Amino acid sequence: MEEEEEEExxxxxAEEAAASLTCLASFAKNYLPILFNTISSSSQEERPLLLETVGEYAKITESSRLNGLFQNVMKKLLTAAAAGGDPMTDEPELEANxxxxxxxxxxxxxxLDEASSEFLFKSSTPFLSDPSGSVQKRAYKLLQLMGEEHTSLMQRKIGDLQTAMIDSLPLLWPGANKWRxxxxxxxxxxxxxxxxxMKLIGAVMGEVILGTKCHARKSRECAFQILVSIAQKxxxxxxxQQLGDLFSMLLAGLAGTTPHMVSATILALSRLVFEYAERVGQLAPPLLDSVMLLLQHxxxxxxxxxxxxxKVAAVALDPDLLRQYMKSIVSNLLVxxxxxxxxxxxKVKVILExxxxxxxxxxxxxxxxxxHKKLIIAVNKRLKRAKKSKAKREEEEEETQEPSRMRLKGGYEAALYGDEDEEEEDEEEEDEGMEDLPKGRAPAGMRRSVDGRSRQQDGSSSSAPTTAAARTKFGFPANNVGKPIIVDEEEEKVAGKKRRRMEEEAEEFLAPMKEEEKERKEVAAVLKNSSHANAMALAEQAEEALNARPARSWDQTGSKRRKRIQPESKVLGGQEYRPKKGKTGGDVKKAGRPDPFAYVPFDKRQLNQKKRHRPVKKLSQVFNATKEARGKK
Structure with missing residues (x-):
């Protein structure tokens, strides 16, 4: 043990570390310019680590030396700003600089110290209106981080920042939206x-509302956080006294000219309703009626x-307020x-539940x-079943002292997106089927993972094979995100038999089609190596043989689906014009009948999409035969 301690x-x-930092700081005038040059010639992948090194080195550098280096950077930055400004003429090198x-x-x-930070603030605000999205992004990021590092300075400059941000709004690029x-x-x-x-809120509220519909998750979260911060302030x-005015300001967005703006306004209202659920009845009396009417849009x-x-209102609002607007809510939902x-x-069923x-x-x-009362009755039955299964699950948890289900996190996200099963089957069929099952059992398509969500919601397929490598430490099969899935073996056997039976029926139905296709390929190969006369004769024989076959029906596979169209009892295929004597292969004219080889015979089977190519072949044969007849004359 003593030898191991000596090897550590x-x-x-603390004194030695301080002396080492002082030594490193003395070389800052040499190392920082070298790092600057290295960053300018490095790739985008290497740059973040080098910039982090510069930031850490700057913290131990003396203010006088750091200010000198910073002034050189700002001179180049201002020179670049003066040289650019037109998106059509700016060169890529200038933007990269x-x-x-x-x-x-x-x-x-x-x-940086206070004076240098103030100079940086004045120099960076014009870049908010730069025509380049990459430049805008860095400028907004710089100002946002300055608010964290130099709070007192930003509080003094808050008016200038407000003016700069409002003026730069028309030139905003989507990539800079998060930092803005x-x-x-x-x-x-x-x-x-x-x-x-309140004037500032009126100026920025539009883009904050639209931010709730951003595709980027962090941008949406930031927009919702802004709404809550504004409401709290x-x-x-x-x-x-003026919180109701804020709700009225948001309600004005429901009159927007685009569906995107109206839907974003509804999302913003739902977030504030969740936050101030106890006071919604006093703050915005027409809120529920106004939003529920939009269900008819x-x-x-x-x-x-x-x-x-x-969904949020049904969870967050007071039950008495829900009873007051119950008729309006239910009638608009049932649309x-x-x-x-x-x-x-x-979603309607979830809200009704x-x-x-x-x-x-x-x-x-x-x-x-x-x-629509049958739907409410079905919803009530489903709730009763859920209560029974929950009570049974709680009893099992008490016996095993192991939770079999992860609890959903609370909050706005759970209220807005929770309680939705990823089911592909029709809800009425699922309700009828579950009544016939024993208690505690669910149909094969409704197997759930341990967190209570369906397998489809977890991203796994109900028929996906599981392997030993895909098992968790609990010994159960796992889905693609590692969550264990508890599967009833008896249900799995029933589902497997059903799949095999369907595969056998499909194979039995496709067998005649495959056989017919095989024969056609064989005939085509023979025709390719035959003379013209023999080819025509073989083609006619093959066509007669195929037409003579009875049409396939679904009854041959034992299915209960409707039958295919049967062939007519008498099909005019040209046999009437065959000569009774001789084997010339030609046709004869008959009194009272159309001329031969002038018409294509009609057959209902030719309406089948898979057989549309047959009439085309017959018509081409008619044209070829007509040309040959004219040539002989």
Missing amino acids: PRLLS KVLLLELSLALMPA LRCILKLVEHLGFDVSY VDYGSAG KSREIVTAALGFA WSSDSRNRFRL RLVRRTSYEEVLQATPEE
Whole structure:
């Protein structure tokens, strides 16, 4: 043991570490310019590590030396800013130079003193309106991080930042949206509540609302955080007097000209409803009626957002308020109760389940029109089954002392997106099928993982094979994200037999088609190596043989589907024109009948999509025969 302790490396003391940092700082005037040049010639993959090195080195450098290096960087940055400005004439090298200098400024910024930081703020704000999206992104990022590192400076310059951000809005690039939203978040957090604060909110509220529909998750989260911060600041600053004005400002967005804006407004309202659920009835009395009426809109994007709002309202609002608007909510929801597209039907059932839980089954049933009461009855049955299975599961957990299900996280996301099963089957068929099953059993398509979600939601297929490598430490098969899936072996056997039976029926049905195709290929090979006369004779014989076959029907496979069209009892295929004597292969004219080889025989089987090529072949044969007959004359 003593030898092992002697081999351990000796740690530096605080005095030795301070002396080492002082030594490194003395070489900053040599190393930092070298690092700057290395960064300018490095690739994008290597640059972040080098910039981090510059930032750490700048923290131990003396202020006088660091300010000198920083001034050189700013001179080059201002020169680049003066040279550019036109997106049609700016060269890629100039844009890359701006990006590099802004990244260097960003690395040096935490170590700058107050005067240099103020100079950096004044120099970077014009880049918010730069025609390059990459430059805008770095400029917004720089200002946002300055708000964290130099809080007192940004509080003094908050008015200038507000003006610069409002002026630069028309030139905003989508790639810079995330960092702009973060700058707005700093603005609403640091500004004091007064008249100018409400003006700022009015200026930025539009882009904050649209930010709730961004594809980037972090941008959406930032937009929702801005909404909550604004509401908290207004509520606290006005002692609750002007929070209703904020809701009215958002309600104005429901009159937007585009479905995207209206749906984003509904999402923003749902977030604030979740935050201030106890006061919604006082703050915005027409809110529920206004949003529920949008369920009758023609735009599915707006309807999707309104259904999300209803899901949040059913969870968050007071039951008494839900009872007050129950008839309006239920009647507008039932418009989409039979629409399975975009999973509207499933969402409606989830909302109705939540309403039954929050109020009562009788109240929801009373507010439902007569033609839709069966749906409410089915929802109530499903809830009862869920309660029984939950009670049974809790008893099993008490016995084993091991939780069999992960609890969903609470909050707005769970209220908006929770309680939706990824089921592909029709909900009515699933409800009818589950009533016939023994208690505690679920159909094969409804097997769930240990967190309570369906296998389709986890991204795994119900028929995907499991291997030993895909098993978890619990000994159960796992899906593609590593979550264990508990599968009933008896159900798996039944599902396997069903799959095999379907495969056998499909193979039995396809066998005649494959045989016919094989014969056609053989005939084609013979025709290719035969003379013209023999080829025509063989083609006619093959055609007669194929036409003489009885049409295939689904009864041959034992299926209960409808039969295919049977051949006519008498098909005019040209046999009537065959000569009774001789084997010339020609046709004869008959009195009272059309001339031979002038018409294509009609057959209902020719309407089959798979046999459309046959009439084309026959018609081409008619034309060829006509040309040969004319040539002989």
